[in-house]
Structure formats: structure tokens, C-alpha cells
Amino acid sequence: MDDNDSQEREHFQRIVRAFKAYRQHSHQRVAEREGYLKTLPPHHQALLESYKKHLALQRVCIDHNAEIIRLIIKDVDCMFENVHHQPSNCDEEYVNTQLGPDIEKVQSTIRQIVRDWSPCGEQERSQCYGPIIHQIDRLFPKDKMNRQDVKILVPGAGLGRLAYELAKRGFACQGNEFSLFMLFASNFVLNKCRGPNSLRVYPWVHTGSNTINNSDQLRPATFPDVDPSDLPPNSEFTMAAGDFLEIYTTEAAFECVATCFFIDCANNIVSFLETIYKILKPGGYWVNLGPLLYHFADQPGEPSIEPSYEEVKSIAEGIGFKITVEESGLKTAYTQNTLSMLKYEYQSVFFVACKPASRSG
Numbered sequence: 001m002d003d004n005d006s007q008e009r010e011h012f013q014r015i016v017r018a019f020k021a022y023r024q025h026s027h028q029r030v031a032e033r034e035g036y037l038k039t040l041p042p043h044h045q046a047l048l049e050s051y052k053k054h055l056a057l058q059r060v061c062i063d064h065n066a067e068i069i070r071l072i073i074k075d076v077d078c079m080f081e082n083v084h085h086q087p088s089n090c091d092e093e094y095v096n097t098q099l100g101p102d103i104e105k106v107q108s109t110i111r112q113i114v115r116d117w118s119p120c121g122e123q124e125r126s127q128c129y130g131p132i133i134h135q136i137d138r139l140f141p142k143d144k145m146n147r148q149d150v151k152i153l154v155p156g157a158g159l160g161r162l163a164y165e166l167a168k169r170g171f172a173c174q175g176n177e178f179s180l181f182m183l184f185a186s187n188f189v190l191n192k193c194r195g196p197n198s199l200r201v202y203p204w205v206h207t208g209s210n211t212i213n214n215s216d217q218l219r220p221a222t223f224p225d226v227d228p229s230d231l232p233p234n235s236e237f238t239m240a241a242g243d244f245l246e247i248y249t250t251e252a253a254f255e256c257v258a259t260c261f262f263i264d265c266a267n268n269i270v271s272f273l274e275t276i277y278k279i280l281k282p283g284g285y286w287v288n289l290g291p292l293l294y295h296f297a298d299q300p301g302e303p304s305i306e307p308s309y310e311e312v313k314s315i316a317e318g319i320g321f322k323i324t325v326e327e328s329g330l331k332t333a334y335t336q337n338t339l340s341m342l343k344y345e346y347q348s349v350f351f352v353a354c355k356p357a358s359r360s361g
């Protein structure tokens with residue numbers, strides 16, 4: 001086993017451990033609140049009686065989420081062909097000392113299930129994926145071509161809903177993702193979940209702040225809203241694991257690249273744009289929607305540049321793209337709790353950029 005393999009193995013096991021630690025870690029957070037309650041004066045405790053019951057109900061929701069997580073990681077040890085990972089254990093010391101931000105990613109994976117696969121995510125999906133799907137439908141009309149010949153790549157595909165929707169419309173679509181949190185969960189939803197709304201999660205159980213009613217925090221979200229296996233016969237839909245910059249090196253491989261809330265995930269956005277340009281066929285289209293929330297901007301030890309949208313456009317044009325459609329100020333949300341007192345809304349940009357059929361084109 002070389003160094004790369006062993007690092008990959010270690011990373012894989014770290015993510016599995018984070019999923020496994022979810023239940024224990026979440027119960028510990030509740031126990032801290034229960035412990036604090038017990039230290040309060042008796043008359044305060046009496047006033048907080050219903051809050052105490054609310055904490056007990058949180059434990060029930062956590063147990064349910066933990067059961068979904070158990071299903072998500074059930075077969076991941078043999079998820080990738082030709083690599084078998086040793087089952088990973090999670091002990092108390094690990095939960096207390098090393099879990100760090102990984103546990104937040106487990107929680108955000110649960111919220112991502114809502115965005116992509118729950119009826120509650122419908123509005124968010126239509127804001128974010130709707131304009132992309134609409135333009136791709138227009139650019140590649142089904143009465144004028146065989147859509148199976150149109151290859152579309154969705155880099156940074158998250159839990160795969162946009163890629164699934166494009167495959168459902170007849171395109172040969174590949175989603176690409178490098179986060180194991182996302183890959184484990186998308187593998188579960190796409191390959192294991194059957195029957196609309198057959199499962200549920202409690203996505204907001206960890207967020208006590210900005211809640212109007214206790215019941216808002218404990219409300220479930222069912223999923224999947226559609227049967228993910230319900231694709232037309234002969235559909236071509238795949239998910240490819242790996243870093244977008246490393247695995248897509250073949251020139252002129254795709255008719256279309258669709259990016260949603262993705263291009264700001266780069267240390268160097270220019271390399272993302274260059275790769276998109278390279279892998280598009282001449283005459284192909286890049287369709288993008290999202291904000292510019294540069295992921296590495298405030299991460300210690302990570303290099304980052306944060307060009308403005310105007311600069312991103314001129315970089316795209318400098319690489320050779322021609323922008324053919326452009327809109328700004330699209331109200332969009334990302335894994336938003338719709339009943340929270342605090343809501344984030346992005347004024348996203350949306351554009352279609354063409355790789356000219358010839359350089360002069």
C-alpha cells in the first residue's frame with residue numbers, strides 16, 4: 001500500500017467514524033443541557049418543565065436520525081469497487097477529543113437530504129435547479145436531438161438531485177463529488193431508497209436557536225420525494241467520486257457542464273473555469289447558478305483568492321467563453337430551515353456561457 005492509499009484509507013475511516021459518532025455526540029449535547037437544568041434553582045426548573053420534556057423528545061429524534069445514519073453507512077466499507085475498507089470503530093475518547101468539525105458535516109449531510117430529496121426542499125430546488133434545468137431544456141430541445149447523445153457533467157453534485165433530474169429528461173448525465181459525506185448519502189438515497197417518502201429525518205433537531213415553537217425544531221422531513229430508481233429505461237446516470245480537477249482531464253468530452261453552488265469551492269477559481277472550458281466540446285455550454293461564497297476565504301492554512309463576479313466574468317471571457325444569458329439577484333437558499341427566525345438568502349448569479357465552435361466563433 002503506498003502513502004496515497006493509506007491516506008485515503010485513513011480519510012475514509014475518519015468519515016465513517018464521524019457518522020458512527022453522531023448518536024453519542026448528539027446525546028451528549030442534550031445531556032449537557034439537562035445537566036445544566038439540574039443546577040438551576042428549583043423555581044426556574046419548575047418554569048422550564050416543558051423545555052425539559054422538549055429535550056427528552058430531542059433524544060427520540062436523534063435516535064431516529066442515528067438509525068438513518070446507520071443505514072447510510074451500512075455497506076460503505078465495500079462501496080468503491082476494488083477497495084475494501086476495514087470497519088471503523090468509534091470510541092468515547094474519539095467522540096470527546098477528535099471529532100471536531102466532522103460532526104457538523106454529518107448534521108449538514110442530513111440537511112442536504114432535505115434540500116435534494118424531501119418534499120420540504122421543493123422550493124429550494126426550484127429556485128436553484130429550476131433555472132439550470134430550464135436553460136438546458138431550451139439549449140438541447142428533445143424534439144431536435146437524441147438527448148442520450150448529449151453528455152452533461154454536474155461537478156460538485158452534492159446528493160445528486162440536479163444530475164438525476166437531467167438524466168430523467170433523457171440526457172447522459174454524470175454527477176461528480178469528492179466529499180465522502182455526500183457520496184455515502186447519495187449512494188444511500190439513489191441506490192437503496194425505494195418508495196416515495198418512505199423514510200424521515202429530523203433535520204432541525206440540533207438547532208435550538210431562533211425557533212418559534214418547540215414543534216418546529218422537532219418536525220420531520222420525509223424523503224425521498226420521488227423514487228430515485230424511477231428513471232426512463234436506458235437512462236444514463238452515474239456518480240463519479242473524486243476531485244473534479246483531477247479526474248476530468250480529457251478535452252472536449254461533454255456537451256454541457258452544469259454547476260450549482262460550486263465554482264466558489266475552489267482555492268483558485270480560474271483552474272475550475274479552465275477545466276470546464278477544456279472538457280466542453282466546441283459549441284458546448286456551461287450553465288451556472290450560485291453565489292460567490294468562497295469556501296476557503298476564511299479557512300486557516302488554505303490558500304484562497306476571491307475575485308468578484310465582474311472579475312469571474314472577465315476571467316471566463318479571457319479563457320474563451322462567450323456569455324449568452326445572464327441574470328443576477330436570483331433569490332436562492334441553501335439548506336434553509338424555512339421556519340427559523342434567521343434566514344439566509346443569496347442573491348445568486350445565473351449565466352450560460354458557450355465555448356465557441358471555433359476560436360473566432
Ligand SMILES: C[S@@+](CC[C@H](N)C(=O)[O-])C[C@H]1O[C@@H](n2cnc3c(N)ncnc32)[C@H](O)[C@@H]1O
Nearest residue numbers: 156157158177178179182242243244260261265
Ligand atoms: C455548496 S455544495 C453544492 C452541492 C450541490 N451542487 C447543491 O447545489 O446542493 C458544493 C459541493 O461541491 C463539492 N466539491 C467541492 N470541490 C470539489 C471538487 N474539487 N471536486 C468535486 N467536488 C467538489 C463539495 O463536496 C460540495 O458537496
